[in-house]
Amino acid sequence: MVSEKKFIMGTYKRYPLSVNRAKGKYIWSEEGKRYLDFFSGLSVNNLGHCHPRILKAVKEQLAKHLHISNLYYDRLQVELAEKLVKSSIPGKVFFSNSGAEANECAIKLARKYGHLQGGKKENRHKIIVFENSFHGRTLATLSATRQKKFQKGFTPLLSGFKQAKFNELSTVKRAIDNNTCAIMVEPVQGEGGVRVASGSFLRGLRGLCNKSKLLLIFDEIQSGMGRTGKMFAYQHYGIKPDILTLAKGVGGGLPLGATIAKDRIARLFAYGNHGSTFGGNPVSVAAGLAAVKLLNVELLNQVKIMGSYFMKRLNGLKSKYPKRIKQVRGLGLMVGMELKGEGEEIVKKCFEQGILINCTQKRVLRFLPPLIIDNSDIDKLVNTLDKILGS
Numbered sequence: 001m002v003s004e005k006k007f008i009m010g011t012y013k014r015y016p017l018s019v020n021r022a023k024g025k026y027i028w029s030e031e032g033k034r035y036l037d038f039f040s041g042l043s044v045n046n047l048g049h050c051h052p053r054i055l056k057a058v059k060e061q062l063a064k065h066l067h068i069s070n071l072y073y074d075r076l077q078v079e080l081a082e083k084l085v086k087s088s089i090p091g092k093v094f095f096s097n098s099g100a101e102a103n104e105c106a107i108k109l110a111r112k113y114g115h116l117q118g119g120k121k122e123n124r125h126k127i128i129v130f131e132n133s134f135h136g137r138t139l140a141t142l143s144a145t146r147q148k149k150f151q152k153g154f155t156p157l158l159s160g161f162k163q164a165k166f167n168e169l170s171t172v173k174r175a176i177d178n179n180t181c182a183i184m185v186e187p188v189q190g191e192g193g194v195r196v197a198s199g200s201f202l203r204g205l206r207g208l209c210n211k212s213k214l215l216l217i218f219d220e221i222q223s224g225m226g227r228t229g230k231m232f233a234y235q236h237y238g239i240k241p242d243i244l245t246l247a248k249g250v251g252g253g254l255p256l257g258a259t260i261a262k263d264r265i266a267r268l269f270a271y272g273n274h275g276s277t278f279g280g281n282p283v284s285v286a287a288g289l290a291a292v293k294l295l296n297v298e299l300l301n302q303v304k305i306m307g308s309y310f311m312k313r314l315n316g317l318k319s320k321y322p323k324r325i326k327q328v329r330g331l332g333l334m335v336g337m338e339l340k341g342e343g344e345e346i347v348k349k350c351f352e353q354g355i356l357i358n359c360t361q362k363r364v365l366r367f368l369p370p371l372i373i374d375n376s377d378i379d380k381l382v383n384t385l386d387k388i389l390g391s
Ligand SMILES: Cc1ncc(COP(=O)(O)O)c(C=O)c1O
Pocket: 042, 098, 099, 100, 101, 103, 134, 135, 136, 137, 186, 190, 191, 219, 220, 221, 222, 223, 247, 248
């Protein structure tokens, strides 16, 4: 096992796996042990590891150039932006490198919107965010992230974020005032414990935004790119955001972030208002474009089918172990199983058995498998969990 303590900051609690290679749904350690991946690099490798079409696109781009500058045009950026816009909201894209950056861009856009809308008298800059949300770890996105454990030690945080309760519309109504410019929400909270927004909540938020002229920002960094059986989770609800933020799966395995804003909002950014040296890097964009093309209707339908089979099997476990499992929830292949006790031991035991899963909020086992899994992979995981829970 590689030792890193001397040279790498200790910000990650790692599992004893030093990766040698990965392909499809599997990862191999340096010692040659194979792991079934039910985590997908935290919802990044949605099409499995090293998909041949993504690799081909990357290799073709590598043979041309790695980086030029955003001061020049890039044909592939335009092609990817068009694909993202056509599958979400009519508008324009700003490319960055990560989820936090995609959200930073959304926060800046919302502030610009608020400033222009409020005029001289009002100071419309407040964004309503939700308990247990996760939006990133830069100072602005950490301030939007409403989990004390991430914020501890980093105060003073950025002001201008007001907290409301997820799935409780009345708390949002109370939080809105003359200084509010936007509401920012994950349609499915990931880090917060795989909590799915109710239809009435999300539609209610849309209604409140329409009524008070606020921007509705959906953070689909974890839930987007086919993860829930639709291209974006909000598409299950029959409403649209004004701004949509993406990262993780959007780069097909390479670093890429994207902020999509409706035209009237996107237009508020003038030359020089925002920028990124690496944002929309040609190699990441080539990978992202190949990935987006692979997310077709058949695959999305397959995600829905696998998602409901997975939930059914996990609910079977819940019936068998009512004292250990509290709730199974999720959308498509973004699935959580809330336990009545801590989950880390189960993650470790799955790891020993050659399956990678995750635990968030101490008690929620989180499953984010590649979208290409089949029934036998689900059976393998559920049977392993069955043995662990039974022992
Ligand atoms: C919903 C959500 N938003 C933002 C982020 C931050 O993304 P990144 O780690 O790429 O900055 C994450 C990462 O897990 C996320 O799940």
